[in-house]
Amino acid sequence: MYGKDSMKMAKIADKLAKKYNIDCIFTGQLIDLQKIVLETNNLIITAQHMDSLVPGRGMGHVLPEGLVDAGIQAVVLNHAEKPLTIAKLDATIKRAKELGLMTIVCADTVEQCRAIAELNPDCMICEPNTLIGTGNSSNEEYILETTKAVREVNSNILIMQAAGVSNAADVKKVMTLGADGTGGTSGIINAPSWEDKIDEMMSALVKFKK
Amino acid sequence: MYGKDSMKMAKIADKLAKKYNIDCIFTGQLIDLQKIVLETNNLIITAQHMDSLVPGRGMGHVLPEGLVDAGIQAVVLNHAEKPLTIAKLDATIKRAKELGLMTIVCADTVEQCRAIAELNPDCMICEPNTLIGTGNSSNEEYILETTKAVREVNSNILIMQAAGVSNAADVKKVMTLGADGTGGTSGIINAPSWEDKIDEMMSALVKFKK
Amino acid sequence: MYGKDSMKMAKIADKLAKKYNIDCIFTGQLIDLQKIVLETNNLIITAQHMDSLVPGRGMGHVLPEGLVDAGIQAVVLNHAEKPLTIAKLDATIKRAKELGLMTIVCADTVEQCRAIAELNPDCMICEPNTLIGTGNSSNEEYILETTKAVREVNSNILIMQAAGVSNAADVKKVMTLGADGTGGTSGIINAPSWEDKIDEMMSALVKFKK
């Protein structure tokens, strides 16, 4: 998703984040984010990656200071499609803390969840990448185990459980299992009405939190 | 360079590109480029990297369609700080051609210049990375050899020679040695007046071209 | 393939390379190759990768001097499963030349074949990785085009065409289309008798060469 679609989705999320008074993380292509920062008010605009470099050399790298200066508030790190070495992830989380950027780090297995929790990100997204395609349907077990693992290591980390979440019932389920938040991508993009779908999911989240 | 500095530099370059009627490639952090597209008229706004992915999955990757949609006209690939495998460079150049994005590919040794020329980018930047720190001052020889190498393989490729160029005399020298264009980074950033420095270099370029 | 199976295959290839007086490239896991060097006489024992480092630091890297010292004669570079940046491939080919190691570089598209030929390896393996799964059966066209591409750039490079080669007829076909050599992996490993299969393929090769 990019360009006009990305802006359209951002504006819908912005409106509903206000309606439900919810912390809403929104991410997109870097090239689109500055405009979205300017045209929304209630979203945590989030980059999908950044590097740990400091101003100076670094053609083609994403400079943390540049993100902060443009109003970006958070960054996703270590997504399965952009995995980082432990040393880089550690360094990048530390750079983000220096600059006041919220870090949202993806993790896969229980062991990886515990390992990443030791690096003290602000938030983690637990996603069972290695279970994909294995026919292993133990989704509940995965959510329970990874949530427990992260909490044991560092109870201050916010936990998002998002795998396979695409409606109100899914939202209620993952929140009941102990997550602090959830999210969606394909479930929303493929819905007939983006607004109705996000409304349904946010509304379920707010009902649970009461 | 990012944020306000990047915008300030872009506006200076924009003004002078118009004054001298020159093709001026301008690059910066992705997060800053969309705004620069909107506030300038005479620059070829250029991303510092992109990936070869197609819309769909790809968290943290730079989507070519997103760049085009935002008005980006060109992309730098294979910079020494962001080297690509041959397979990825080939695929990314082909993706750029599909979308009408100009490709500007960095190359180092004579052999690498010839190899990259075979992948048919629109433009190449020859930079002697491997000579850095060797005390080898054969700059003229490097320019002559790499320019000849690229021309032999594909005479349609525009050649930029930019290593160590920081004033009018340098510009004249590399153009006399056969380059199609040149550029500067630190020479400009560190000058007392960015505008005076760019004016000096563009003016030298225009004088040579006559 | 590793351990005893690798040694068994090496001894069969060694015997048949002698019988047919053929240059036979044999590769395997690094851990197995030194023993194979000691127990065979007619094979070009080949590493599947090496790095461009020089003796000194480099934990976990494959040191060129170490290969040469152990009697390794050649190295495969840039296999689709171990792709290299252009700068690294250039540097590694140059290191191999310094040490007298034969370089065998894998290439995919016609453009990549031409690009790699500019780096002057001793031998190239053209393999249509990007065609895999596309339903594109233009195997003959691929062989003709890539062979022509490499020859145009540097006619001294030996060309191996090996995709889908698993019997005498395949060998004859690729040689007729202009290759200097061919090879096999799964076609041999899955044959009921490794010796009969290699004998069949080598015999076809020798018949063609006459």
Place this chain on the structure above:
Amino acid sequence: MYGKDSMKMAKIADKLAKKYNIDCIFTGQLIDLQKIVLETNNLIITAQHMDSLVPGRGMGHVLPEGLVDAGIQAVVLNHAEKPLTIAKLDATIKRAKELGLMTIVCADTVEQCRAIAELNPDCMICEPNTLIGTGNSSNEEYILETTKAVREVNSNILIMQAAGVSNAADVKKVMTLGADGTGGTSGIINAPSWEDKIDEMMSALVKFKK
């Protein structure tokens, strides 16, 4: 170090490991290790890297089964010169456990030490790479803090502290500070007599352990 030098060092270490009845980890180039396995009896012969792949495809990768089959007993992972993503390190440690290979994982900062300890390797080498060149001489503090960090997470992990260890006094110091073992590279290689130097260090280790 490779070839004859590597074998010479292995034989010295083998002799002294027997004399002092010490667990001695020995590593070298993969191409050299099989011969060293055959000609020594008292060393834990260790690969410097392996991949997590399973038998099948994987040109240029280091196959775990191949190492085990050749008598390799341990593997170093995540050295600063060969850093791994968290997902790969997790997968590779699990592959090693399946095959009974001992895992020795390198870690840098306190946070990285804790993170890696969560992945449950058999042994860790704490090395302050990020301190190098910072003028920070707090070596003792680093040893104390990282040792404590690993023990807190998993007290079964053996801890090696090896930075800057090159004589008997260094060995005594790191062992007194709580390490389970230590090691040396340049301190030994650059010594006038390898045998005297290793004897000095092993003897200091044995004295401490009593």
